[in-house]
Amino acid sequence: MHVSGIDGHIGDGQGCTVGEGSCYIWSPTMGVPVEFGSVARGGVVFCCVGALAITGSLHHIDKDLLGWWLCERQVKSGGLNGRPEKLADVCYSWWVLSSLIMIDRVHWIDKAKLAKFILDCQDKEKGGISDRPDDAVDVFHTYFGVAGLSLLEYPGLKAIDPAYALPVDVDLSDGNGGCSPVGLNCTGIRGLVSKGGTGPVEASVCSKVEPDVTLQMRSQKFQVTMEGRERANEEVEEEIWSWGAGTEGQLGTGKLEDDHLPPPLQTPPGESADMGKGKLWSVGSWEMVNSLQPQPVQFFQGLFVTHVSAGWNHSGFVTDTGCLFTCGDGSFGQLGHGDYESHSFPVLLPYFDSKPVEQVACGMRHSLVLLKGHSGDRIYGFGSGKRGQLGISREKIGSICLPQTTIGLEGVKIYSIHANGDHSAALSADGRLYTWGRGYTSRSDAYNPQHLGSSLSFVQAALGWNHALLLTGEGEVYMLGGKQHGTLGESHKMDLIKHFSENSEETVLGKIPGLNSIKVLRITAGAEHSALVTENGLVMTWGWGEHGQLGLGSTSNQTSPQVVKLGHKLHNTDSRTEVYCGSGFTLAVRTHHLPR
Structure with missing residues (x-):
């Protein structure tokens, strides 16, 4: 210059x-x-x-x-x-x-x-x-x-x-x-x-004056609570696989290395397992230690956790009584406790003491909470709001540490909320998608929820850093945004559908190729990779593959869904397969209901 x-x-x-x-x-x-x-x-x-x-x-x-x-x-x-x-x-x-x-x-x-x-x-x-x-x-x-x-x-x-x-x-x-x-x-x-001095420093991480938890929880972790522990006259058997980025122990395999193929995990069925650096809690000790294998979160003994969400380095837990607990990095107010402190164990959010919480969604540095009640459904946001991801103001704001109501969704019955990166989204009960925060297909941010003007009706949504996946009731998968690492799929082979949001900006939805006549039941998105489960229980992945998070035995990117080999299902059993994406890793759970 x-x-x-x-x-x-x-x-x-x-x-x-x-x-x-x-x-x-x-x-x-x-x-x-x-x-x-x-x-x-x-x-x-x-x-x-x-x-x-x-x-x-x-x-x-x-x-x-x-x-x-x-x-x-x-x-x-x-x-x-x-x-x-x-x-x-x-x-x-x-x-x-x-x-x-x-x-x-x-x-x-x-x-x-x-x-x-x-x-x-x-x-x-x-x-x-x-x-x-x-x-x-x-x-x-x-x-x-x-x-x-x-x-x-x-x-x-x-x-x-x-x-x-x-x-x-x-x-x-x-x-x-x-x-x-x-x-x-x-x-x-x-x-x-x-x-800055000529000699080596003692610390190998930055010395910013923040609680240590901020620096020791850098990699994204994932919590999973198993449902349907037991049904009448049946026994439940579960298989868990994890693959992808594992250098922080987030795969739970006992190793500090990436896995390019899905090895099976061993974890007690029916428990909330927490894997990753600095994310293990045990009775009588709140010190942060590394966990290389899945460990039960002892803090929740006696409580029934119904919903969990993991952000970049903070987590949220909802119990069956509507209580919300958060923990992890709070330096942007994303824990919602009225300060910017970090916590290495779950802390009850007092703001919602008299308001039963239904769902929580954690993004990069922000959180969303869904409340349902007689007065209507409400979404609350807290944490970082610079890209509009909280939806609480019509102007640009910084960070807030107490929950505030997201505006623009009054009278809308909300089915689910979603957050990842600097994106936020909600699905209504009638299948409409609302998004706010960083834009997917334009350079502008949306400070309030914007309705995707589409004739399609959606039943599931999943957000990545640069893309969003949408699932229709017919089992078709669409993509919004996603031009990094092939996450959008092979665009020249996609059926592109143009829609207009409420702010009159053009939005392009692409139908994922390679899924003809395949009905999809579940979708999930990581940072820049995606996964789905088909009607036949197959797990398919595509997108960014640098850490082996696609589970295909290589680190190559994929522009269309590929089948992950998890082994054969047990014969004569009723099985259900779930898949979850972290930022650079993937977790699959297959539950078998065995006749007694």
């Missing part, structure tokens, strides 16, 4: 907005935002932060919030990834590390472990550097590896400017004796490189 003179044409507010999972860049020629996905990417964040550094506008960034997101990119190996659930990659030793340096938060990561990760990626014979250990080397990753080591002040390397990506001894003055726009010194911003 500085070299080309573009920075002189950018006024206040045109630079970049970074924070709370979204990243925008304003083009000086177009004047419109360009959105890079549902959550920030490390490379895009670098572009934004670098642009602000060059234009002297870093004061516009919430550095603590951005620093927290960036430092969470460091994984156990010491390497950095570009966004949640991704593998570490040497290239982010530049994108993420330089961003941390520019906002003066580099001391929040373990620099020594990062340096070791980069060095482990070097081919000891050829000398080049690969994306991760034991992969093929290339010039691209060699450059970023060396640049990252330079930022870490590795001996024998020239210091590099984190904004300009040039050695700091390159003259960036304006030719008249003045300094570059960064304003820190005329040869770059070397001062930032060492400002």
Whole structure:
């Protein structure tokens, strides 16, 4: 920007907005935002932060919030990834590390472990550097590896400017004796490189002053409560499979690694099982420990849990008496307790003491609650609301920590509520879909529920980060949005149907291909992958497959539904199959009712 003179044409507010999972860049020629996905990417964040550094506008960034997101990119190996659930990659030793340096938060990561990760990626014979250990080397990753080591002040390397990506001894003055726009010194911003200290830090995660639970619950977990424990004259037998991202123990297999095929799990039938990092509760101890295998949530002994929901790092539980419990990260108010504290065990939400709760839905950093009563159905929202996902105001808001009523659904009988990422949705009893929050097919957000003007009637909905699945009563599956990793399916083979929402924006629904004459009973969506159960009990998956979450034995993406091999059903039994998606993993449950 500085070299080309573009920075002189950018006024206040045109630079970049970074924070709370979204990243925008304003083009000086177009004047419109360009959105890079549902959550920030490390490379895009670098572009934004670098642009602000060059234009002297870093004061516009919430550095603590951005620093927290960036430092969470460091994984156990010491390497950095570009966004949640991704593998570490040497290239982010530049994108993420330089961003941390520019906002003066580099001391929040373990620099020594990062340096070791980069060095482990070097081919000891050829000398080049690969994306991760034991992969093929290339010039691209060699450059970023060396640049990252330079930022870490590795001996024998020239210091590099984190904004300009040039050695700091390159003259960036304006030719008249003045300094570059960064304003820190005329040869770059070397001062930032060492400002965070030169030695390794003790903590391997960011040191933002938040309860530890915020940092120890980074990966999405999933809770499942089994229904129909026993029927008259029958015994119940259950099989559980999990596959996909497992490096935080979220698969419950006893291993800290991904699984590309569905191995069976062993868990006591009829209990609420909780798997993942920092999400195990036991009687008499509220300390957070890792759980590599399913464990019963002892907190709920004596209570009957009827509904559960897991967000990015918080959870909600509804009992048969209408009580709502929440736990996990509360730094955006998503627990609804009137503060921004985090809790490592379930805490009753007093706001709904006299209002029986029917359902809870947890998104990335927000929560929805459904109440049904004589005065009509109501939805409440709390937590992050910057994208309109709470539906409580007609204008943009920040975060709230107490439940407030979602407006615009007065008189609508609600069947179910849904949340994921920065999206919210509700299905009415007569099959109408309402959505609010981040838009699926446009760049605009909806601050209040918008009715999808469609002649179709839906019985189920499932939300991902970039897409929504919809199931009709006839067993047909439609997709809204979803252009990442093939989650929309093969669009050239889809029957596209255009509809108009209440704000007159065009919405395109696509019918999922490859399901001709197949009746679908259940649908579910992860971050960027999808799954369904057919009338015959088959589980099918498609979309993003990097962690093996499609259960097909590979990490390839799929643009149309593929059958997951779970083994044969027991003969002469009444079986029911369910499937659930986490952000990067999948869980399937098959319940057999055996004659006694």
